[in-house]
Amino acid sequence: MLVLTRKQGEKILIGDDIVITVLDVRGDSIRIGVDAPRGVRIQRDEVLRAVTEANIAASESGQGHDDAEARLKATLGLLPVPPTPAP
Known part of the structure; x- marks a missing residue:
């Protein structure tokens, strides 16, 4: 497992077409945004x-x-x- 430290507004790139963005950090939780092609399933x-x-x-x-x-x-x-x- 790769473990990264990111700040609000910073991104993580997965392959050529998936981008994870740290949207907000509040206490011990964060909000992230996932930008991926429509055919990629993203589930909690x-x-x-x-x-x-x-x-x-x-x-x-x-x-x-x-x-x-x-x-x-x-x-x-x-x-x-x-x-x-x-x-």
């Missing part, structure tokens, strides 16, 4: 993991789409966490 790790976990849970529980969707929304902080059904 926690969202991808939540979707994967919701899909696995839905396939294992045998419950419908609505329950999996509610658990995914709860994981992303969009809804309160639904109660876990008793086995």
